Structures are given as structure tokens and as C-alpha cells.
Amino acid sequence: MITQSVTIKNPLGLHARPAKNFVQIASQYKSNVTFAKDSKSFNAKSILMVMSAGAKCGQSIELSCDGPDEQQALTALVEAIDSGLGE
Numbered sequence: 001m002i003t004q005s006v007t008i009k010n011p012l013g014l015h016a017r018p019a020k021n022f023v024q025i026a027s028q029y030k031s032n033v034t035f036a037k038d039s040k041s042f043n044a045k046s047i048l049m050v051m052s053a054g055a056k057c058g059q060s061i062e063l064s065c066d067g068p069d070e071q072q073a074l075t076a077l078v079e080a081i082d083s084g085l086g087e
Contacts, residue, residue, distance in 0.1 A: 001065070001066040001070065002064070002065055002066075002070050003062055004063050004074055005061070005062050006060065006061060006063060006077075006078050006082065007060050008056065008057055008058065008059050008060075008061065008081065009057065009081065009082065009083075010057055010084055010087055011057050013054070013056035013057050013059070014050055014051065014054075014055040014085075015051070017085075017086070017087065018085035018087055019047055019051045021085045021086045022050055022080065022081070023044065023045060023046065023047045025076050025077055026044040026045045027045045028073075028076070029065070029067070029069045029070075029072065029073035030067050030069055031066055031067025031069050031070045031073045032065070032066045033045060033064070033065050033073055034064045035053070035062060035064065036061065036064070037053050037054075037055055037061045040053070044063070044077070063078065065077075
């Protein structure tokens with residue numbers, strides 16, 4: 001398992017459109033992908049879980065990937081978040 005902290009860059013946080021992009025990227029990988037915010041863990045492959053996290057601009061989340069392609073999954077998600085998830 002590997003983890004990395006990343007800060008949400010989107011001005012409106014992980015609302016519907018960036019959350020959809022986040023889930024689509026996470027779902028491309030076989031590894032289990034989760035993230036933690038405020039001591040709660042969320043499944044990164046579930047749009048409902050991602051949106052229910054309520055991650056806002058400037059907040060830090062801890063991404064965790066565990067599986068055969070964990071490094072690729074983590075790298076792709078960190079790059080996507082850093083680039084604004086398509087916004």
C-alpha cells in the first residue's frame with residue numbers, strides 16, 4: 001500500500017464534474033483506491049462517496065492505493081488533482 005497527501009485545487013472543491021473525473025481515473029486501475037479526509041475513509045471509485053466527502057478547495061486529502069498497479073493509480077490521481085481534474 002502506498003499513500004500520498006494532495007491538496008484540492010478546484011475553486012469549488014470536488015463537486016459533480018471533477019468528482020466524476022476523479023472516479024473515472026480511479027476506476028481505470030485494479031488496485032483498491034481510497035482517500036481519507038477528516039479521519040474518514042472514502043472509496044475513490046464511488047461517485048457518491050467522493051461527493052459525500054465534501055472536499056473543498058485548499059483541503060488536503062490522503063490518497064491510498066493498494067494492489068498490482070498502485071503506483072500508476074496514485075501517480076495518475078495526484079497529477080489529475082494537481083491539474084484541476086479537467087476544470
